[in-house]
Amino acid sequence: MQLSARNQLPGTVVSIKEGAVMAEVVVQLVGGPEVVSAITVSSVQRLKLAPGSPVTVVVKATEVMLATND
Incomplete structure (x- = not known):
């Protein structure tokens, strides 16, 4: 699949916390x-x-x- 987005970062799913509708996926x-x-x-x-x-x-x-710390 080709996408227009240039920021494509490979990774591995570490954890998934599912709620009623939304899920938090850590990669x-x-x-x-x-x-x-x-x-x-x-x-x-x-x-x-x-x-x-x-x-x-x-x-x-x-x-x-x-952002900077200045």
Whole structure:
């Protein structure tokens, strides 16, 4: 699948916390930090996500903020 988003980061699902409608999916990026994604429970089921599943984190944003300690 090709996407317009350039920020595609490979990783592995570490954990999934399901609520009534939404799920919190924690992904360990290859060689980097963890990223947390909030997606619907139905998406977790449709994608057959489970701890250990390889995934690609796709970030598409029109605004990305940067901060310094100054």
